[in-house]
Amino acid sequence: MAKQFESINARLKDFIGRQHIFFTASATVSSRVNISPRETGCLRLIDANSVVYLDRTGSGNETAAHLRADGRLTMMFCAVAGPPMILRLYGRGRAIHRDSSEYESILASHYDGLEPSGARQIIWLDIDLVQTSCGFGVPLFDYKAERTSLDQWTEAKGPGGLEIYRREKNTYSMDGLPSGMFDEH
Template sequence: MGKVFAEIDQKLQAWIEQQPVWFVATAPLSAQGNINLSPRGHDTLSVLGPHRVAWVDYSGSGVETIAHLRENGRVCLMFNSFGARPRIVRLHGQGTVHLPGDVVFDEVTALHPEHPSTRAVINVEVHRISDSCGWGVPVMEFVGERDLLRQHAEKRGVQGMEAYRATKNAVSIDGLPGLPVSR
C-alpha cells in the first residue's frame, strides 16, 4: 500500500525534479467527454511550495488540458521512476490556466529556459499527494530530450505560432473553449 503525504517536502521535491518525464490527466465534466492524459518533459515544472506546483505549457496539437482546467480545474499529475528504484507519485489538485501578461505566467516562465512554443502556465494547488510501488513499471534509460517542439515553433515564427494556436488550440476535441483566439 502506498503512502499519503501531508506536503511536498524537500526530499519529495528533489525526487520529482529528477524525473525526466511526467504525466498530466484531466477530464471534462460531461460523462460523454474524453479523458485526457498527456506526457510532459523538458525543463518546465516548478515545485513552488508544499502544496503548489506549476509548469510552462507548450503548444501542442490539442488543448484538452487547458480546456478541462478552464471548465472544472480537476487535475492529477503522475511522476514515475523508470530507474532501478521503482516509485510512482501522484499529485491531485485544482489547476488554473495563466496566459502571457498574467503575474503567475511571468513568475513561472522566469524559472525556466525561454521556449518559442510557450503558450500558457498551469498552476496547481495540490490537495492530495500519494505514492505507490511502481513494481510493474519497466526499468528504462533516459537518452535525452527531443528538440522537435522548438524546431517546429522556430520554423513557424511568432505569427505562425499564433495562427497555429488559433486553429489547433481554440477548442478542445469535446468542443470546450481552449485558448482565446486573439491575445
C-alpha cells in the same frame, strides 16, 4: 503499499528532481479523459503544495479547456530508473495566459525570464493530496536525451505561424470546450 501525504516533502521533491518525464491527466464530467506526457525541465515546485509547468504549443489544448470547465488535475511521475515508485499529485489547476502579468512574474521568478520556443501558457496546480505507490510494474528505461522536434517545429512556424496554429488548434478541446486561451485578460 500506497501512502498519502498532505504535501510534497523533501524525499518526494528529490524524487521529482530525478525524473525526466511526468504525465498530466484532466477531464470534465462529460469529456474524454486527457493524458499528456511532459518533460520535467518545464516543471517548477513553487512550494510544498503548488507546482507549475510551462506548457508549450501542441496539437490540442485539452488541459486548459478541462481546467477552465472543471479544474481537476493530476500529475503523475513514475521512476523508470533506480528504485521503483509512482508519485501522483492531485488538486485543482488553472491556466495562466501568456499575455498576463502573472505569467511574466512566474517566468521571471522561476524560469530566469527564459521562455522556451512555443510556450503558450503556464499551468498551475494547487495540490490537495500527494500519493505514492510501489511502481513495481513500471519497466526500466535508459534516458538518452530530450527530443528537439518541438523546438524545430515551433521555430519553423515562427511567432505569426504559432499564433495562427493556436487559434486553429488550441481554442477548443476535442469535445468543443473553450480553452480560454484567447479570452481578454
